[in-house]
Amino acid sequence: MNRLEFLKDDRGSKIFLMILAAVTVVVPILNLAVPESSAFHISTYTVTLLGKYLTFALLAVAADLVWGYLGILSLGHGAFFALGGYAMGMYLMRQIGDRGVYGNPELPDFMVFLNWEELPWFWHGFDQFWFAAIMVFLVPGILAYVFGYLAFRSRVTGVYLSIMTQALTYALMLAFFRNEMGFGGNNGLTDFKDILGFSLQSDSTRIALFIASALALALGYLSCRYIVNSRLGLLAIAIRDSENRSRFIGYKVENAKLWIFTFSAMLAGVAGALYVPQVGIINPNEFSPLNSIELIIWVAVGGRATLYGAVIGALLVNYSKTYLTGALPEVWLFALGALFVLVTLYLPKGIAGLRKRQEANA
Numbered sequence: 001m002n003r004l005e006f007l008k009d010d011r012g013s014k015i016f017l018m019i020l021a022a023v024t025v026v027v028p029i030l031n032l033a034v035p036e037s038s039a040f041h042i043s044t045y046t047v048t049l050l051g052k053y054l055t056f057a058l059l060a061v062a063a064d065l066v067w068g069y070l071g072i073l074s075l076g077h078g079a080f081f082a083l084g085g086y087a088m089g090m091y092l093m094r095q096i097g098d099r100g101v102y103g104n105p106e107l108p109d110f111m112v113f114l115n116w117e118e119l120p121w122f123w124h125g126f127d128q129f130w131f132a133a134i135m136v137f138l139v140p141g142i143l144a145y146v147f148g149y150l151a152f153r154s155r156v157t158g159v160y161l162s163i164m165t166q167a168l169t170y171a172l173m174l175a176f177f178r179n180e181m182g183f184g185g186n187n188g189l190t191d192f193k194d195i196l197g198f199s200l201q202s203d204s205t206r207i208a209l210f211i212a213s214a215l216a217l218a219l220g221y222l223s224c225r226y227i228v229n230s231r232l233g234l235l236a237i238a239i240r241d242s243e244n245r246s247r248f249i250g251y252k253v254e255n256a257k258l259w260i261f262t263f264s265a266m267l268a269g270v271a272g273a274l275y276v277p278q279v280g281i282i283n284p285n286e287f288s289p290l291n292s293i294e295l296i297i298w299v300a301v302g303g304r305a306t307l308y309g310a311v312i313g314a315l316l317v318n319y320s321k322t323y324l325t326g327a328l329p330e331v332w333l334f335a336l337g338a339l340f341v342l343v344t345l346y347l348p349k350g351i352a353g354l355r356k357r358q359e360a361n362a
Contacts, residue, residue, distance in 0.1 A: 188283025303350025
């Protein structure tokens with residue numbers, strides 16, 4: 001049986017994946033093979049910016065999985081994104097070694113500055129990439145599992161669950177701001193040098209991170225699409241539409257919600273891990289509840305319960321943010337609020353809903 005059989009009648013997914021594949025091939029060529037004097041040359045800065053957008057798209061897909069198909073409006077997915085970013089940031093800090101400001105081969109600069117004498121126990125192992133990669137999945141996954149187990153077993157739903165997820169990310173933000181936590185306090189982790197022995201400043205490394213982000217988005221998207229089209233996905237939709245009825249006919253609602261919520265958190269952690277080496281910093285501001293709220297706007301603008309709509313929304317909103325914060329920084333928040341209101345009033349199914357409306361009218 002064809003492993004991609006679940007995409008057979010999904011025209012939107014096929015178009016998205018073909019565009020993503022084309023961009024993944026064309027962008028590196030235009031950066032490395034086309035001379036800078038050419039109008040078709042793509043700068044390394046633009047490559048890095050596109051790579052960052054792809055990590056946001058993966059985060060949006062993870063959020064759409066739980067909101068669009070499971071009916072859980074999570075305002076805490078920014079926390080899972082940030083935890084994955086911190087796991088990667090810890091690895092990158094350990095790679096600096098004696099090249100830091102203080103020249104300490106074991107302790108990161110901020111620990112030397114704070115007069116720490118030894119490396120905290122939870123930093124051990126992060127000098128190995130494989131260990132950091134496991135933690136990128138494990139830390140957000142464990143947190144989501146524990147939180148989901150307690151919340152779903154208690155049958156917390158709706159706005160109450162949303163408030164709890166927002167409180168979770170806010171509590172983590174406050175904790176990570178404290179210097180004694182051992183994560184760099186309000187400055188966070190930065191001044192990264194290399195990854196897997198390759199300089200983060202080189203064009204080839206930037207291209208590799210861009211390609212890795214594109215591959216992660218493709219794999220994450222396919223995984224979510226597979227889940228949505230499986231029996232578990234059908235159960236998730238049933239839970240979204242009527243949780244009590246699903247429970248009444250014998251389904252273990254809590255188990256389904258817990259599995260999907262945990263998987264979504266792990267995807268968000270991967271997005272955060274790919275984001276950090278491309279932007280060069282991770283700090284507690286990534287835990288801000290405002291980031292999680294903005295994430296929901298991405299999904300709403302693109303169209304929830306489509307997956308590819310979440311990608312559209314993430315790319316569109318973040319490109320607009322990049323442009324407006326540079327040209328008219330005082331306008332951005334007003335523009336974001338106006339966009340959300342307009343989409344809610346006139347495009348309740350988002351941009352992706354336009355195609356479905358056209359197909360219905362055809």
